[in-house]
Amino acid sequence: MPAPPAWQKVPPDQVRRFADLAMEQVPDIARDILRAMRQEFPNLQLTTDALGEPKALLAIRLALENFVGQLTTDIEQPRELPEVFREFGRNQALAGRRLDSLQAIYRLNVRLAWRSLAEIGQKVEIPPPAMYELAESAFEYLDELVSHSLHGYAEVAAGQAGERIRRRRLLVDLLLTEHRADPPATLAAVAERAAAVDWPLPDEVAVAVLLRPDRQLLTPALGDEVLLDLDGEPPRLVLPDPEAPGRVERLHRAMGGWSGAIGPSVPVTQAATSLHWATAAARMIQEGLLPHGGLLSCSEHAEALVLLPAGKLIDDLARRRLDRLTEVGPEQARRLAETLLARLETQGGAPEVAARLGVHPQTVRNRLRQIKELWGDDLDDPDRRFELELILRTRRLRGELTDPNA
Incomplete structure (x- = not known):
């Protein structure tokens, strides 16, 4: 970060006094900022180094020293600085903090840091235009640090999202496995896996089998209550409490251009039965035996699902009758x-x-x-x-x- 133009007009000895005084106060400024962070965000979880010092304190001190140091000489950013801030972003994601909370922490930091730097500027009589430019540089510098933390935050968020998708897919696989014995044990296993992904266990479900479209379509916006597995072959979804008012209608609206078939409502431990009928209906749609387009309800085409697959038997009976x-x-x-x-x-x-x-x-x-x-x-x-x-x-x-x- 080169010094802003107005700073180039400030006498060098005055800049040096500002920088020396700021560097001298950096440890105190960093501690004040950390104290304010803990007061403003009482649930903030901070990791510590081998000596038990909060790593956030080191990050604040490094950031301040780097910012002030660039005013007097063209130095490179400390090599450890980006990683320190990436780690902070990772830790906040692991702690379950939202992204706007992370950004609020940085806004507090730069506000407190700037207040201290402005007081130092007044003591050494830095001209107001130079201080205004310094403030702009401070916020640009903040954006750079935030980008490092956002990168770390995104790394963890992506991993968590992938793990969540994996666990939801495991839940779908368990639900759609045919369970022939020990219903209480089956229900307990399903409940445990549902709890792992914060999916409220319903009394009944309906399973839909989707047909892959010829063109690229957006993923249906179904919300967390619907379990969707687009990577399966064929793609499937599990709709909880399908008999709830408006539930199926909302599903139809959210499907966009996707088509397929949705099976009958069944107890949650019998989801494989609903899958069986949805699979049969989807196959008949592909064969042209049932209408294509939208999400076809098996319950509305029960006659076709029962009679058409028995075609050879019916034909043999027809020859005699x-x-x-x-x-x-x-x-x-x-x-x-x-x-x-x-x-x-x-x-x-x-x-x-x-x-x-x-x-x-x-x-x-x-x-x-x-x-x-x-x-x-x-x-x-x-x-x-x-x-x-x-x-x-x-x-x-x-x-x-x-x-x-x-």
């Missing part, structure tokens, strides 16, 4: 299948079926007569009716039959 439709053409077969499904769902007569399909009742009567001829007594057998409804609902989910609700 719908074989009679081969007696009519493809288009008539489709119309009869839709009419039969509407009849099974409504359990009504021609007017109710016609209303559901949006066709004339007489048309429905004709179709129902033909259906009766094809299936006969099977329509009176509850097991056969159930099988027919399963087959026809599956075909509607596949898009092979028209959905009257669409």
Whole structure:
């Protein structure tokens, strides 16, 4: 830090008197600053050296000596000074102090230091313009020291953030592991790991599986209550207390462009069950069997999740139960299948079926007569009716039959 221009106009012997007097008072100034720091910040944790002296006292003294020394000669900053201030920043981060608290400590230091230097300037009659410039230099010097401490603070903060992310990921892994025995022990293990990351243990959770987007998206701003693991394959999140008012709605708003599926609400020790359904739904979204976009709710697509994966079994059953439709053409077969499904769902007569399909009742009567001829007594057998409804609902989910609700 070269001397400010106005100082270059101050007679050298006057600058020397200022510097000598300041250097002489540096130990007292440093102790006064440390005392004020402890009074202003009673919970301040200070490390000590081998002799038991606070390292902060050494840092303050070094900083003052370096600042004053540069007024009389172009000296290099003491090699240990940056590391001393980096260590101070690290220690404050480890003690859990906020960044604004660290900056407040420095503001107090420079204010007290400047008060002492201003008194010395008056004693040796340093001109006011030179003292004003010296004040500006003092604050620039402070910024340089703060940058060293911020670097140390950031090192620790980054490490703590990484450790926190690691612990939260371990919690997610434990939650999503299938636990088959000893529920009390499982709950205790989950509770212990949740406490390690300050995650309040909920009664129920819902697990979502996310689909990686084709383009880069911002990380969803979900807050600490939602456990998010974007490094997993696939990415997953755990939503606590999903039945709480507005909880799922807030999750949807926070997802941005991310899509995927969220499983049903389950007790916290059964999160693997919710993960199972969310995984199945996400896979079906990728296969085009379920709609893509946003966060799909498994509970709203339970029919598809149950029936579509059983496609081969349903097809085998269909070959035996719908074989009679081969007696009519493809288009008539489709119309009869839709009419039969509407009849099974409504359990009504021609007017109710016609209303559901949006066709004339007489048309429905004709179709129902033909259906009766094809299936006969099977329509009176509850097991056969159930099988027919399963087959026809599956075909509607596949898009092979028209959905009257669409």
